[in-house]
Amino acid sequence: MSEKIWTTQNTEWNKELQNCRLCPLECGANRLSGAGACGVTGLSVAKYYLHPFEEPCISFRKGSGTIFFTGCNLRCPFCQNYEVSRAKRGKVVTPNELADIFKELEDMGAENISLVTPSHLVPYLVQAFRIYKPKIPVVYNTGSYEKIETLARIDEYVDIYLPDVKFYSPTLSKRYLGRADYFDVASQAVAFMAKKPLCMTKEGKMLSGTIVRHLVMPLCANDSKQILRWFKNELPETTYLSLMSQYTPFGNIDSFPELARKVTAREYDNVLNEAFALGIGNLFAQERDSADKAYIPEWDF
Numbered sequence: 001m002s003e004k005i006w007t008t009q010n011t012e013w014n015k016e017l018q019n020c021r022l023c024p025l026e027c028g029a030n031r032l033s034g035a036g037a038c039g040v041t042g043l044s045v046a047k048y049y050l051h052p053f054e055e056p057c058i059s060f061r062k063g064s065g066t067i068f069f070t071g072c073n074l075r076c077p078f079c080q081n082y083e084v085s086r087a088k089r090g091k092v093v094t095p096n097e098l099a100d101i102f103k104e105l106e107d108m109g110a111e112n113i114s115l116v117t118p119s120h121l122v123p124y125l126v127q128a129f130r131i132y133k134p135k136i137p138v139v140y141n142t143g144s145y146e147k148i149e150t151l152a153r154i155d156e157y158v159d160i161y162l163p164d165v166k167f168y169s170p171t172l173s174k175r176y177l178g179r180a181d182y183f184d185v186a187s188q189a190v191a192f193m194a195k196k197p198l199c200m201t202k203e204g205k206m207l208s209g210t211i212v213r214h215l216v217m218p219l220c221a222n223d224s225k226q227i228l229r230w231f232k233n234e235l236p237e238t239t240y241l242s243l244m245s246q247y248t249p250f251g252n253i254d255s256f257p258e259l260a261r262k263v264t265a266r267e268y269d270n271v272l273n274e275a276f277a278l279g280i281g282n283l284f285a286q287e288r289d290s291a292d293k294a295y296i297p298e299w300d301f
């Protein structure tokens with residue numbers, strides 16, 4: 001990956017990036033001279049393309065214009081995008097160049113622009129949106145370890161939130177994400193996102209709203225059920241749930257032998273039946289054959 005460091009054109013933001021507290025890690029890195037705990041300095045893109053395999057209301061007919069950004073503030077050992085989240089792949093771009101990527105994806109027929117793992121890049125993204133606001137919906141696809149103040153800065157440019165809620169139990173989130181406070185932080189961030197009004201076309205394409213994703217993990221069905229109960233009890237009825245079965249052993253999981261297998265049909269159905277029992281109506285379920293490395297993208301840069 002290029003070592004070029006690009007500053008924003010906003011001096012206030014540059015000051016802020018010299019002591020970065022954009023995400024709950026608040027690591028205080030000087031992003032203008034080196035990487036923070038999220039692994040990156042400036043804006044870096046690993047891939048952009050039309051993604052055909054998101055939820056039907058997101059990929060819809062022509063695919064979601066997905067942009068994978070380099071770096072992440074979570075360190076999930078099982079990350080399916082490991083090379084990108086650990087900042088090993090990617091090309092540094094300016095906000096102007098990112099705005100050109102928005103236009104290119106629009107010209108390719110993208111149903112929306114989907115920003116994957118964007119929270120550590122919010123000042124750069126806001127700058128790109130000020131240069132060019134896409135005419136199609138903008139999707140914010142996040143691991144949910146987010147500060148509400150940071151979300152509030154980009155909210156006016158976001159139409160659809162796609163937060164992934166990973167673990168309920170502090171013990172599990174400490175083990176797998178290194179953060180015991182994950183659910184406390186994520187649940188507040190998702191409550192903010194879920195205020196986005198729901199708007200679907202007659203044909204079933206989402207124009208605005210929130211879809212909470214949850215990936216069922218091996219040996220974690222009871223934790224998944226806790227997340228479903230929170231979803232049902234705390235979030236507006238307009239919120240969608242996407243219950244994913246696609247966990248595939250990947251990344252750096254040697255220290256986690258329990259993660260060396262896919263989720264069984266019994267585990268997934270156990271959680272899915274809880275969703276039915278709770279009466280969650282706005283629900284996407286996933287075919288189990290989605291759990292395949294063939295669904296993991298090849299990186300461009």
Ligand code: SF4
Pocket residue numbers: 020021022023024025026027028029031035036037038039073119120121
């Ligand atoms: S966004 Fe990155 S540099 Fe900023 S506080 Fe979070 S981990 Fe640290």
